[in-house]
Amino acid sequence: MPQGSSMWKQLLKLRSTAKTFLSCKVGNGLLLDSTVAKARTSDGWIFRGARSNETELLLRHLAEIEINEDVKDTYLWARPHGDPRNQFNFAETWKLVKTHSQEVTWHHQVWFSGSIPKHSFILWLSCLDRLPTLSRLRKWGILEDDTCYLCEIYFETRDHLFLTCPYSYDLWRWGLEKLQIPFAGFNNWDRFLMWLKATSNDPKMAPLKLLLAQAVIYSLWHERNARIYTGIRTPVEALFPILDRRIRNTCLARKDIPKFQGMLNLWFRGLFL
Numbered sequence: 619m620p621q622g623s624s625m626w627k628q629l630l631k632l633r634s635t636a637k638t639f640l641s642c643k644v645g646n647g648l649l650l651d652s653t654v655a656k657a658r659t660s661d662g663w664i665f666r667g668a669r670s671n672e673t674e675l676l677l678r679h680l681a682e683i684e685i686n687e688d689v690k691d692t693y694l695w696a697r698p699h700g701d702p703r704n705q706f707n708f709a710e711t712w713k714l715v716k717t718h719s720q721e722v723t724w725h726h727q728v729w730f731s732g733s734i735p736k737h738s739f740i741l742w743l744s745c746l747d748r749l750p751t752l753s754r755l756r757k758w759g760i761l762e763d764d765t766c767y768l769c770e771i772y773f774e775t776r777d778h779l780f781l782t783c784p785y786s787y788d789l790w791r792w793g794l795e796k797l798q799i800p801f802a803g804f805n806n807w808d809r810f811l812m813w814l815k816a817t818s819n820d821p822k823m824a825p826l827k828l829l830l831a832q833a834v835i836y837s838l839w840h841e842r843n844a845r846i847y848t849g850i851r852t853p854v855e856a857l858f859p860i861l862d863r864r865i866r867n868t869c870l871a872r873k874d875i876p877k878f879q880g881m882l883n884l885w886f887r888g889l890f891l
């Protein structure tokens with residue numbers, strides 16, 4: 619296997635998994651190595667007496683199989699629920715083999731119809747605390763200084779960077795004032811998620827609040843990366859119009875989706891604040 623051998627090796631590792639989905643419907647008992655056919659005569663199966671409960675069960679099962687000399691054995695796809703069948707169903711198999719994780723309580727706030735994928739992605743990694751914040755890099759021994767690049771005072775943990783950093787606080791305050799939502803800051807990620815999940819009297823407010831929150835998280839991560847990798851620093855006041863444009867463009871692009879209709883007006887409501 620000179621080419622693609624690693625791919626084949628990966629596939630071969632799945633043999634034990636695939637075996638659970640394979641079922642053989644015995645016809646004449648003639649397999650490739652004829653082992654089943656050799657194990658029987660016209661008088662029946664050639665077996666020694668059962669010496670264990672398992673063997674006895676096997677012999678009983680074999681005795682119930684009807685042998686038809688004119689029909690070839692066929693392999694079928696076994697299913698845990700329902701009879702085996704000769705057609706492979708990818709979706710059904712994927713459901714059975716995929717790893718099932720416990721459902722998180724915040725997935726509706728991260729992944730929702732109309733969200734911006736790159737914004738959702740950063741929020742998702744943030745919720746899992748998997749972003750390579752400086753404090754995490756320091757913990758891994760990759761660097762020694764984990765001072766936040768936005769405020770240059772505190773350590774850059776996830777909660778600090780996105781919630782409690784003075785720079786982030788100003789961005790949140792600006793955004794939530796535009797939505798006319800009272801803001802007293804977020805102490806930690808749990809409080810932030812509670813706020814994110816809290817319902818509003820205005821049904822249009824919920825998706826707008828989520829769009830804003832995701833855009834704020836994304837903008838902060840973007841600004842932090844720009845400072846680290848390019849040295850370009852954008853004052854938070856200069857980030858306001860950038861975020862404003864992001865929200866407007868998002869609302870405009872989704873104006874035909876019922877859930878998002880009227881959202882731009884809601885955003886403009888705070889235009890002169």
Ligand SMILES: [Zn+2]
Nearest residue numbers: 766768769783
């Ligand atoms: Zn900071």
